[in-house]
Amino acid sequence: MIGEPTLHHLRNNGVVAYPTSTLPGLACLPTAKGLDALFTLKNRSPDKPVSLGVLSLEQANTLVIVETEVIEMEAFFPKGGLTFILPARTPLDERLGGSFVAVRCLAHPIARELVSAVGPITATSANESGEQPQLTSEDAGVELGLKPHAILEGDCPGGLGSTIIKVTDGGDAGPVVTVMREGIVPTHEVVEWWKNRN
Numbered sequence: 001m002i003g004e005p006t007l008h009h010l011r012n013n014g015v016v017a018y019p020t021s022t023l024p025g026l027a028c029l030p031t032a033k034g035l036d037a038l039f040t041l042k043n044r045s046p047d048k049p050v051s052l053g054v055l056s057l058e059q060a061n062t063l064v065i066v067e068t069e070v071i072e073m074e075a076f077f078p079k080g081g082l083t084f085i086l087p088a089r090t091p092l093d094e095r096l097g098g099s100f101v102a103v104r105c106l107a108h109p110i111a112r113e114l115v116s117a118v119g120p121i122t123a124t125s126a127n128e129s130g131e132q133p134q135l136t137s138e139d140a141g142v143e144l145g146l147k148p149h150a151i152l153e154g155d156c157p158g159g160l161g162s163t164i165i166k167v168t169d170g171g172d173a174g175p176v177v178t179v180m181r182e183g184i185v186p187t188h189e190v191v192e193w194w195k196n197r198n
Helices: 004-011 032-042 068-076 109-118 137-143 187-195
Strands: 016-018 025-027 052-054 082-087 100-105 163-169 175-181
Touching (some): 004 016, 016 137, 025 032, 068 082, 068 175, 163 187, 175 187
Parallel strands (some): 052 100
8 A cells, every 4th residue: 555645745746766567667747847856866868758657558548549459469468568659649748758658557566556546657767867777666766865755665577678669650551560679578579469460
């Protein structure tokens, strides 16, 4: 059960370290003030967008356009293994990608509980830009100087991050899928699934 001090901190544009199924994540709400705090903490350039963590692509559908094939692909691969860059319904903050927003369905139970409580959160790694990520959200939060109520403890398996896939409109041919970064799901498996999806 996530405590009220943590949720209050997040709802007031604070930043929280939390565990994911790969590396520790940093959550803020996708508000201007929340993103200000996140980007300052990470020492991250505003022209490097961060992704959003959601419970499901259906939940993300209020923010981005999600084609049926994308929902089917996400369901086929391990939960949390793919991040989709999808067209925004209306352009969002440039630090979230503006017209194209990266969305990841979170798998870790604590991460999912957090999203259940507050809605979509940022899903960027819990480390300063350019620094090696820690393997627990507690170590990551302490390293970043977060207070105890801003750290949700949990182990992360580490290893590769999610595979990032961009989905664009191919007109009459339907959506076009491009692997932008290979991660835990190999590129050839994504390509093979997409080719054989019908």
